[in-house]
Every structure is written in structure tokens, then in C-alpha cells.
Amino acid sequence: MNRALFRAMFKQHKKKIAVISTGIVLYEGLLTWVYPVIAENPAVTEIAVSLPTAVKTVFGVSENARTDTFEAFISGQFFARIWVMLMAVYGIQTANNLLAKMVDDCSIALLLSTPISRSEILSTQAAVLIFSGGILVTVTILGLFFGASRSGITICHDRYVRLGLLGFSFFSLIETYSLFFSAWFVEEERALTYAAGLTLIFYCLDIVGGLSNKYSWLKKVSLFQLFQPQEVLEGTKNPAGSIVGLNLVSMVLWQWAKRVFESQDLAI
Amino acid sequence: MIEVKELSKLYREGQGIKKISFDVDQGKAFGFLGPNGAGKTTTIRLLMGFLKPDSGQVTINGLDCWEQKTEVKKLVSYLPGELHFVESLTALEFLSLIAGMHRNxxxxxxxxxxxxNALDLDSKILIRKMSKGMKQKLGIIAALMLDAKVLIFDEPTSGLDPLMQRVFIDLILEEKKRGKTIFMSSHQFPEIERTCEHVGIIKEGKLLAIKSIWQLREAEYQTFQIEVESDEDLELLKESQLNLIPLQGRSCIIRVAGELDSLWMALGQVHVVRFKQHSLELEEAFLDFYK
Known part of the structure; x- marks a missing residue:
């Protein structure tokens, strides 16, 4: 990894990170502020229980999950869908900006004219991507701790940290395959289409698989099956296996991306 | 120092270069001239290890430009033809980035x-707010500050004003005195003429000729715009054996190849009101090659 390049690339994205972080913290603040009011109203819980399974699936709530806890509320309202999509979009777009876009607009030419290998440049770009993803995950978890403590909501901090680690590994994989497509196609539009397309397919499989028992097998082939925030937060699922699996796949893809990029023809 | 042997690279669209060969000795400067799409930039991309050759070999200081591309870049500094930077940085931050990607x-x-200082660049300006000329200066500074043994420049003066073009040529001549090997593509004959010993002429991916600068001077056309006092004077010029193109009024363009004796003899018989020598354009210098 090259430190000078890391600093320059991080500087380019730090405004975006600051804006997203602020948005996440404000939204978490809003959710933790309204939750005590909702929790005092039993009608809300009754409505949540009476929702059909298909509707729960759309909001990322497991079929047999509870609906009367803060964990159920925060998962349904934020972690299971909004956070996942926000982080996925950030990862895909940033990966694309850090490689395919730079090849497309030739701004990588001057960087590749230095005695830093292509693999090292790619490693630095990946470090910026993973590090910024890590910042967003950390801000999310800390923001929730802060909001919960201000609103007097009791939470199990360890489980949220575990969710943070799972989220970091999950988003890192999305970022890694987005970077892989960038290294493979070295063309902004195609790389973006494939990375976003693959993520959308996984997302759709997760949704469709939850709508009917007939299609439940589809959930098993979706990457989103590995990210079940409510179960992690309620302590009914240990995410360690998923974290190891996600990181292993990321590392394999990462090695492959380096090899692909090293041998690419770059018309820059 | 730079050795290119039977080098070929064709893109899917069919453009590229075909079996190009040339050498550039250490401390010498080689100019690469040709029209747009002739293959100049492709050759430079191959020298920089951005592209893998289809066939042939390209080496710098004995190092293969594709297989040992990282090693090659320890010797080379590069100025691309189309300059694109990390736009959110200032000029100084960008130069620090490039410095940080080198050892010394x-x-x-x-x-x-x-x-x-030499190129008079305000280094605190954000790159995205810079004009094309300022970006070109920044690119030249980024290339020259590295003090590399080999300089590879793709149309280095495009976007520079005439004053800065002159400063650039002076800087290149200084680098040459310090023993640098230079490979430079250009549309502009004067900068090649002043800096390079040899010139390669490329057209449609094929290297048509490699000439020394003095060989080119022998063959070059010089163009003059002349206005004479009367219609009789103009008739006299037309009757001479000179290559003459009439313009409006009593003006004409005269093109002379080689020695200028015939021109002076013809002009000795007429009253010249205005005499102007055109700067040599690439198309004129290499007209024969492009026909």
C-alpha cells in the first residue's frame, strides 16, 4: 500500500463519508427518539404481529422474529434494508470511482507511470474503500449507542458490535466484487452495471424467496441470507461463521482482482 | 537506451501499430511525428507498459516494458497526451502525491x-479550477521534477502559450545537457527540430522513415508570403521557375525546397513591399510522406 496515494484518495472521498455518516447518525437519532413512544403503544405491536409474512420479508423481518423489541424495530426500520442498500450503493459507487472511472478518464495514467506496481495501486484503492466502509459501520454502531443511551433504551452492546463486524464483512465483500468488476472491465459503465446488477439479483432473490414457501430455496443462494441483523441483535444467531466465510470469499476475489488488473491492457 | 523491435499492437477496431522498429541511444532525443491516429500514443503506451505487445519487443535500458513494467518506471518520467488529474487536489498536493510514489x-x-518557478505555476490552485495550459504546466513539472533518466512526452506543448513553449524547449535542452534520453511525440515541428537529433515519421501504424534532423532540413520546404509593388513584378515572379501560389492583390505564396538561391535571384528583379517567412508546419515538412 502506498501512503501518499491513500491520503490523496481518501481526501477525495472524505466529504461523501462525512455526509453519509451525518445522515446515518441523524436517522438513528430520530428512530431512537420515537421508539419509546411507539413501545408504549400496544396497538403498534399488534399491527406488526398481524402483518403477513410477505410484507415482513419486504422490510427484512424474519418470519418467526419478534416484533415487540427495540431490536425488531431498529432492524426493520434501518439495518435490514435501508442500511444495507445505502452501504451497498456507497461500496459499488466508490469502488467504481477508485478504479474503473480513473481508467476510463485516464487519470490513473500518471499514477501508473510511477514505480508502484499495479497491484500496489489496486491494494491502496482497496484500502481506501475498506477503510471508508469501516468508518461508516463504526459511525453507525456508535451513533446507535449514543441514540439509545439518550433515549434510555437498554441494549446489549456486544450484539451490536457483532452486527457491526458482520456488516463490515458483508459490505467488504460487495466492495471487493465491485472492485473486481472494475479491474476486469476497466470501463466505468460496464463495471457499474455488473456490480449493481449482481447486488440487485441477490437482493431480489432474498425478497422473492421470502414471499412464498415454494421459492424459499432462492433465499439460500442470496448473499443477503448471510446478513440477518435482527437474529444477530436478538442473540439467536452467532455471526462468526458468516464473518469468516464472507472474509474468505473477499480475499479470494481480491487476489483474483489483482491478477486480472496486473495483466490488463490499459488504453490510457 | 530505448529499443523497439518489430513491435505490433492492433486494437479490435483495427487501428494500432505494425512492426515498428527504432532505437534511441542514451543521451539522445528522438522525435515521433505523425498525424492523429497514426499510432504515436499507442507506441508510448507500449513503452510505458500500459499495453501488452501483440508481437515484437520493447525495452528500456534492457528491461522489458511489459514484463518488468514496475522496474522500467524507476527510469522513466512520463507526460501523457491527454492530461487528467485527481481533480480534487491542489497542484502542490498532486506533486506531493507523485513525489510520495517515488523513493527519493x-x-x-x-x-x-x-x-x-521556471514555469510560473500557482501551485495552490485546485486542479479542477485550472485552465488547459495550467494543467499542461503541472504535467510538465510532475515529469521533470523526477530527474528520471528517460523522458517520455506525448505532445508536451499542446495547450501552452508560445512563451511557455519556448521555456519548455529550454528546459528540455537543459535536460539533454544532463544526459537524459528523450522520446517525444509531437505535431509541432519546431520543438522537435530544436530538441531532437532523430525523427521517426509514422502514418497509419507504420513507421515510414527515421531521419536525422539535418536530413530533414535538406529536404524541407520553406514557405514565404511575398507582396510586390506592381502587377508587372507579380508577372515576373510567375514567369520564374518558382513554386508560386497567387493570393489576393499582388501577394503570393512561394514554396522553395533546399537552397534559396533561385528565390533571391527572382526577388532581385522585383520591388518587394512585404516579405514574410511562414513557420514550418509539419504538413509542409513531411508532405512527401503524407502524399
């Missing part, structure tokens, strides 16, 4: 100050 960053930073 402290020496590079010293050189940086010298070239910033």
Missing part, C-alpha cells in the same frame, strides 16, 4: 520548487 521524495521536492 526529498530530492524530488527540491526539484519541484525549481520547475514551479
Amino acid at each position: 521524495r526529498f530530492q524530488i521536492k527540491k526539484n519541484q520548487k525549481y520547475f514551479i
Whole structure:
């Protein structure tokens, strides 16, 4: 990894990170502020229980999950869908900006004219991507701790940290395959289409698989099956296996991306 | 220092270069001339290890430009034809980035100050707010501050005003005195003429000729715009054996190849009101090759 390049690339994205972080913290603040009011109203819980399974699936709530806890509320309202999509979009777009876009607009030419290998440049770009993803995950978890403590909501901090680690590994994989497509196609539009397309397919499989028992097998082939925030937060699922699996796949893809990029023809 | 042997690279669209060969000795400067799409930039991309050759070999100081591309870049500094930077940085931040990607960053930073002064660049401006000419200056500073043994420049003066073009040529001549090997593509014959010993002429991916500058001067056309006092004078010029193109009024363009004796003899018989020598254009210098 090259430190000078890391600093320059991080500087380019730090405004975006600051804006997203602020948005996440404000939204978490809003959710933790309204939750005590909702929790005092039993009608809300009754409505949540009476929702059909298909509707729960759309909001990322497991079929047999509870609906009367803060964990159920925060998962349904934020972690299971909004956070996942926000982080996925950030990862895909940033990966694309850090490689395919730079090849497309030739701004990588001057960087590749230095005695830093292509693999090292790619490693630095990946470090910026993973590090910024890590910042967003950390801000999310800390923001929730802060909001919960201000609103007097009791939470199990360890489980949220575990969710943070799972989220970091999950988003890192999305970022890694987005970077892989960038290294493979070295063309902004195609790389973006494939990375976003693959993520959308996984997302759709997760949704469709939850709508009917007939299609439940589809959930098993979706990457989103590995990210079940409510179960992690309620302590009914240990995410360690998923974290190891996600990181292993990321590392394999990462090695492959380096090899692909090293041998690419770059018309820059 | 630079050795290109039977080098070919064709893109899917069919463009590219075909079996190009040339050498550039250490301390010498080689100019690469040709029209747009002739294959100049492709050759430079191959020298920089951005593209893998379809066949043939390209080496710098004995190092294969594709297989040992990282090693090659320890010897080379590069100025692309189309300059694109990390736009959110200031010029100084960008130069620090490039210095930070090389080993001898402290020496590079010293050189940086010298070239910033020489090219009169405001280094605190954000790159995205810079004009094309300012970006070109920044690219030249980024290339020259590295003090590399080999300089590879793709149309280095495009976007520079005439004054800065002259400063650039002076800087290149200084680098030459310090023993640098230079490979430079250009549309502009004067900068090649003043800096290079040899010139390669490329058209449609094929290297048509490699000539020394003095060989080109022998063959070059010179163009003059002349206005004479009367219609009789103009008739006299037309009757001479000179290559003459009439213009409006009593003006004409005369093109002379080689010695100028015939021109002086013809002009001795007429009253010249205005005499202007055109700067030599690439198309004129290499007209024969492009026909």
C-alpha cells in the first residue's frame, strides 16, 4: 500500500463519508427518539404481529422474529434494508470511482507511470474503500449507542458490535466484487452495471424467496441470507461463521482482482 | 537506451501499430511525428507498459516494458497526451502525491520548487479550477521534477502559450545537457527540430522513415508570403521557375525546397513591399510522406 496515494484518495472521498455518516447518525437519532413512544403503544405491536409474512420479508423481518423489541424495530426500520442498500450503493459507487472511472478518464495514467506496481495501486484503492466502509459501520454502531443511551433504551452492546463486524464483512465483500468488476472491465459503465446488477439479483432473490414457501430455496443462494441483523441483535444467531466465510470469499476475489488488473491492457 | 523491435499492437477496431522498429541511444532525443491516429500514443503506451505487445519487443535500458513494467518506471518520467488529474487536489498536493510514489521524495521536492518557478505555476490552485495550459504546466513539472533518466512526452506543448513553449524547449535542452534520453511525440515541428537529433515519421501504424534532423532540413520546404509593388513584378515572379501560389492583390505564396538561391535571384528583379517567412508546419515538412 502506498501512503501518499491513500491520503490523496481518501481526501477525495472524505466529504461523501462525512455526509453519509451525518445522515446515518441523524436517522438513528430520530428512530431512537420515537421508539419509546411507539413501545408504549400496544396497538403498534399488534399491527406488526398481524402483518403477513410477505410484507415482513419486504422490510427484512424474519418470519418467526419478534416484533415487540427495540431490536425488531431498529432492524426493520434501518439495518435490514435501508442500511444495507445505502452501504451497498456507497461500496459499488466508490469502488467504481477508485478504479474503473480513473481508467476510463485516464487519470490513473500518471499514477501508473510511477514505480508502484499495479497491484500496489489496486491494494491502496482497496484500502481506501475498506477503510471508508469501516468508518461508516463504526459511525453507525456508535451513533446507535449514543441514540439509545439518550433515549434510555437498554441494549446489549456486544450484539451490536457483532452486527457491526458482520456488516463490515458483508459490505467488504460487495466492495471487493465491485472492485473486481472494475479491474476486469476497466470501463466505468460496464463495471457499474455488473456490480449493481449482481447486488440487485441477490437482493431480489432474498425478497422473492421470502414471499412464498415454494421459492424459499432462492433465499439460500442470496448473499443477503448471510446478513440477518435482527437474529444477530436478538442473540439467536452467532455471526462468526458468516464473518469468516464472507472474509474468505473477499480475499479470494481480491487476489483474483489483482491478477486480472496486473495483466490488463490499459488504453490510457 | 530505448529499443523497439518489430513491435505490433492492433486494437479490435483495427487501428494500432505494425512492426515498428527504432532505437534511441542514451543521451539522445528522438522525435515521433505523425498525424492523429497514426499510432504515436499507442507506441508510448507500449513503452510505458500500459499495453501488452501483440508481437515484437520493447525495452528500456534492457528491461522489458511489459514484463518488468514496475522496474522500467524507476527510469522513466512520463507526460501523457491527454492530461487528467485527481481533480480534487491542489497542484502542490498532486506533486506531493507523485513525489510520495517515488523513493527519493526529498530530492524530488527540491526539484519541484525549481520547475514551479521556471514555469510560473500557482501551485495552490485546485486542479479542477485550472485552465488547459495550467494543467499542461503541472504535467510538465510532475515529469521533470523526477530527474528520471528517460523522458517520455506525448505532445508536451499542446495547450501552452508560445512563451511557455519556448521555456519548455529550454528546459528540455537543459535536460539533454544532463544526459537524459528523450522520446517525444509531437505535431509541432519546431520543438522537435530544436530538441531532437532523430525523427521517426509514422502514418497509419507504420513507421515510414527515421531521419536525422539535418536530413530533414535538406529536404524541407520553406514557405514565404511575398507582396510586390506592381502587377508587372507579380508577372515576373510567375514567369520564374518558382513554386508560386497567387493570393489576393499582388501577394503570393512561394514554396522553395533546399537552397534559396533561385528565390533571391527572382526577388532581385522585383520591388518587394512585404516579405514574410511562414513557420514550418509539419504538413509542409513531411508532405512527401503524407502524399
